[in-house]
Amino acid sequence: xxxxxxxxxxxxxxxxxxxxxxxxxxxxxxxxxxxxxxxxxxxxxxxxxxxxxxxxxxxxxxxxxxxxxxxxxxxxxxxxxxxxxxxxxxxxxxxxxxxxxxxxxxxxxxxxxxxxxxxxxxxxxxxxxxxxxxxxxxxxxxxxxxxxxxxxxxxxxxxxxxxxxxxxxxxxxxxxxxxxxxxxxxxxxxxxxxxxxxxxxxxxxxxxxxxxxxxxxxxxxxxxxxxxxxxxxx
Ligand SMILES: [Ca+2]
Ligand SMILES: [Ca+2]
Ligand SMILES: [Ca+2]
Numbered sequence: 001x002x003x004x005x006x007x008x009x010x011x012x013x014x015x016x017x018x019x020x021x022x023x024x025x026x027x028x029x030x031x032x033x034x035x036x037x038x039x040x041x042x043x044x045x046x047x048x049x050x051x052x053x054x055x056x057x058x059x060x061x062x063x064x065x066x067x068x069x070x071x072x073x074x075x076x077x078x079x080x081x082x083x084x085x086x087x088x089x090x091x092x093x094x095x096x097x098x099x100x101x102x103x104x105x106x107x108x109x110x111x112x113x114x115x116x117x118x119x120x121x122x123x124x125x126x127x128x129x130x131x132x133x134x135x136x137x138x139x140x141x142x143x144x145x146x147x148x149x150x151x152x153x154x155x156x157x158x159x160x161x162x163x164x165x166x167x168x169x170x171x172x173x174x175x176x177x178x179x180x181x182x183x184x185x186x187x188x189x190x191x192x193x194x195x196x197x198x199x200x201x202x203x204x205x206x207x208x209x210x211x212x213x214x215x216x217x218x219x220x221x222x223x224x225x226x227x228x229x230x231x232x233x234x
Contacts, residue, residue, distance in 0.1 A: 049185030064176035071102035076178035095184035105172035
């Protein structure tokens, strides 16, 4: 009996260990403004393990809500909310168990009303799990509100995820996601923070997109609507 219990305990430890080594945290620190996809190759074998993409002609920005946030550490993936879906993530090798990420929206007139629909699918387009998570103000310093509503989505599922879709409520104008965590990919270990940060020189088109995002999304529309804000910083 003692031997059997020992084997079971060892197996549990092994399973936990096996699972943890495939977990990855994507911080988007090398996200480039103006691109329409973001790929992650955790083990540098030349095959992207995770690919984020949007059909928006504006692509992504990485400029978001600033530092007064609890769950967002810029840069992240920033986009407009007018599409359905606004953002897609594909898992080349499948994903299992759970997907977690933080997000913020640029709508500041109410909280706990608007947010994101997040749906996970298998390779046959069958829904494995879905949720709608609203965003609210947090207190990053323990006293004062965050500049924008934010939240963390953590969704468990069974089966093997092939892709997931993000549809942010269009009332929110702009969104940012950050700290995307899951068990997917080939042999990646912890974070792309350890990977070299690629310095990029924006093109004139990129500058146009950056300006547009800065002025119309987080730094512009919502703050003007609440009359409590500073002008666009550019
Ligand atoms: Ca980040
Ligand atoms: Ca890879
Ligand atoms: Ca949307």
